[in-house]
Amino acid sequence: MVAIHLENPPKKDVNLNWEEPTSTFSLREIESKSLKEGELRVKLNYLSNDPTQRTWMAANQKESRQYIAPILKGDIIRSIGLGEVLESRSDKYAKGDVVVGLMGWASEIIVSEAAISAKVDKSLAPELYLSSLGMTGLTAYFGLKNVGQIKEGQTVLISAASGATGSMAVQLAKHLFKASKVIGIAGSAEKVEWVKSLGADYCANYREPDYLKKLDEYIGEDYVDIYFDNVGGEQLDFGLTHVKRYGRIVACGAIAGYNDNSKLIVKAWPEIIMNRLNVQGFIVFDFANEFPQAIGELSAAVKNGLVKASEGATVIDIHGDWKAVPKTWFKLFTDEKPKGKLVTKL
Amino acid sequence: MVAIHLENPPKKDVNLNWEEPTSTFSLREIESKSLKEGELRVKLNYLSNDPTQRTWMAANQKESRQYIAPILKGDIIRSIGLGEVLESRSDKYAKGDVVVGLMGWASEIIVSEAAISAKVDKSLAPELYLSSLGMTGLTAYFGLKNVGQIKEGQTVLISAASGATGSMAVQLAKHLFKASKVIGIAGSAEKVEWVKSLGADYCANYREPDYLKKLDEYIGEDYVDIYFDNVGGEQLDFGLTHVKRYGRIVACGAIAGYNDNSKLIVKAWPEIIMNRLNVQGFIVFDFANEFPQAIGELSAAVKNGLVKASEGATVIDIHGDWKAVPKTWFKLFTDEKPKGKLVTKL
Structure with a gap:
């Protein structure tokens, strides 16, 4: 049994080189412990890769201001995962069940039953539970419905539109919530085409120097009702200046800034005042008591083809090479970031 | 009859030197016109000085994104004013009435009856209608009540707390809405003492290098429920990191940036996500249909001493020197800014 631990909480840069003493991560053997009441032993098969894990390991934040306890030096890296129950002292889950929940970068892990968010229907592709029906699908759903208060016929701008959350937001905005116009922002010509294939009316490539001008044309004279911001910085400034009054x-x-805070600078704040904009921050767990209803609605959307779930995840099989776990996760912050959800198969 | 016109819409700096061709303003004689139905001729006695006038004359904004039509080259500078009706073709106001409303930097002006917000009770000090019972008093009232949704026992941080809006916000938060703790930010030792005399439990002087540390101590472990932001920039970043979750x-x-956009940069945007903050921009005119009720409540607060209205305005008498009108207004953006509302007496 092995697990990847946090060796040096990154102040700024993540160091993926295991051989160096400044490495962010270390791989260690872990000893087996016996289970307490309500606990499960899970053999992990899949890991979810999420940008927010970067904030969980941040060394420079007040603990009280994080939305979840930080990962401290020596802790196993926390991660949403999917795996098989090897042993159970919970009434809710039995040996042999496949479950999804908050686990870690480990071959086996002991978790409380409270950390499990769903028992997996084995007839569905497992990666679905880490993408369309998982946290990122739910984030897109609650972001549009509860936070954005989207109404049929509205117009929506979505950044990181080829990402795990963004690609679901595009599909849900267009096909489930019946937006009249959905405009995406993505990071390559290929991703732009993919976002359009998911239902976006327009999509711009932020690596092209004139992309803001293009977006301005796509939006037209009427501005947009909602900007769904996954990025921050320059794209947020554009959004603030292109959302309708009220x-x-x-x-x-705020993925623009997870590795470089200077990219998170916002210049267009006065637009919030002038145009009476409403900005609402949220974390998907704020809506945890609505998860079952939402997963039901999302499952139906997958089954009736409104959501192209099969294209929504890229699964990388590391064939047991544990060094590939952090390297795969780190693709989220580089040009190697694939379309949709990035899932690691152990 | 004279009026001050916009000669060169300022891209960045306001030039107050009338002798230079790049002067922002020009004083011109204006001809008398006859009134149309529903119009009034008003002899102006008092002018309200408001930072937002700076944004009305901005040359570099899309017209559609301003909350009010911009002042264009050649227009009379728009200003809230108070004066006597000389002639009326309105059924609502008669010759001899004293009225307050959207007027301009002029000795006499013709306005539509729709521009008048109130008929003045001559038993009250006229400057009261430009301060506590005027737009700045109403801005503080609706900002706390409707936007901030303040509840008894909550804690509030207020920037520009010695300003026209801020000084009313301090008093209303503490005495009308019964906040448990009100913390101000102001720009001199004298202003700090004045803000405390109005009801703030604590106030810091932003010209002291350690003022953020002091504010942090005043706030303590529990953060604040509401940050009432009149400033932007560094103080806003502090506010974003010191407002409670939700x-x-x-x-x-955003007075920090009216003369220097670089001071409006916001770095702490991710706090909005992490701590699920709600940011709501507003303009007092959004609540125009609630003005009569609010003015009634504010008048009562003045009469029963909850609001120290008599100290809430600094009146500068220019004794007919029209060049002093823009110079007086410009004090809003300099160290000469007085406590409370700055009113010009013509």
């Missing part, structure tokens, strides 16, 4: 900003993510 | 930011003003 419009809404869904403050979902 | 707390509210009342986005009222």
Whole structure:
């Protein structure tokens, strides 16, 4: 049994080189412990890769201001995962069940039953529970419905539109919530085409120097009702200046700045005042008591083809090479970031 | 009859030197016109000085994104004013009435009856209608009540707390809405003492290098429920990091940046996500249909001593020197800014 631990909480840069003493991560053998009442031993098969894990390991934040306890030096890296129950002292889950929940970068892990969010229907592809029906699908759903208060016929701008959350937001906005116009922002010509294939009316490539001008044309004279922000920085400034008066900003993510805070600078704040914008930050767990209803609605959307779930995840099989676990996760912050959800198969 | 016109819409700096061709303003004689149905001729006695006038004359904004039509080259500078009706073709106001409303920097002006917000009770000090019972008093009232959704026992941080809006917000938060703790930010030792005399439990002087540390101590472990932001920039960043989880930011003003956009940069945006903050921009005119009720409540607060209205305005008498009108207004953006509301007596 092995697990990846946090060796040096990154102040700024993540060091993926295991051989160096400044490495962010270390791989260690872990000893087996016996289970307490309500606990499960899970053999992990899949790991979810999420940008927010970067914030969990941040060394420079007040603990009280994080939305979840930080990962401390020596802790196993926390991760949403999917695996098989090897042993159970819970009444809710039995040996042999496949479950999804908050686990870690480990071959086996002991978790409380409270950390499990769902028992997996084995007839569905497991990665679905880490993408469309998982946290990122739910984030897109609650971001649009509860935070953005989206109404049929509205217009929506979505950044990181080829990402795990963004690609679900595009599909849900267009096909489930019946937006009249959905405009995406993505990071390559291929991703732009993919986002359009999911239902976006327009999509711009932020690596092209004139992408803001293009977005301005796509939006036209009427501005948009909602900006679903996964990025921050320059794209957020564009969103703030292109949301209608009394419009809404869904403050979902800030991936522009996870490795470089200077990219998170916002210059267009006065637009919030001038145009009476509403900005609401949220974390998907705020809506935990609505998860069952939402998963039901999302499952139906997958089954009736409104959501192209099969295209929504890229699964990388590391064939037991544990060093590939942090390296795969780190693709989220580089040009190697694939379309949709990035899932690691152990 | 004279009026001050916009000669060169300022891209960045306001040039107050009338002798230079790049002067922002020009004083011109104006010809008398006859009134149309529903119009009034008003002889102006008092002018309200408001930072937002700076945004009305901005040359570099899309017209559609301003909350009010911009002042264009050649227009009379728009200003809230108070004066006597000389002639009326309105059924609502008669010759001899004293009225307050959206007027301009002029000795006499013709306005539509729709521009008048109130008929003045001559038994009250006229400057009261430009301060506690005027737009700035109403801005503080609606900012706390409707936007901040303040509840008894909550804690509030208020920037520009010695300003026209801020000084009313301090008093209303503490005495009308019964906040348990009100913390102000002001710009001199004298202003700090004045803000405390109005009801703030604590107030810090932002010209002291350690003022953020002091504010942090005043706030303590529990953070604040509401940050009422009149300033933007560094103070806003502090506010974003010191509002409780699920707390509210009342986005009222951004005086830090009216002359220097670089001072409006916001770095702490991710706090909005992490701590699920709600930011709501507003303009007092959004609540125009509630003005009569609010003015009634504010008048009562003045009469029963909850609001120290007599100290709430600094009146500068220019004795007919029209060049002093823009110079007086410009004090809002300099160290000469007085406590409370700055009113010009013509």
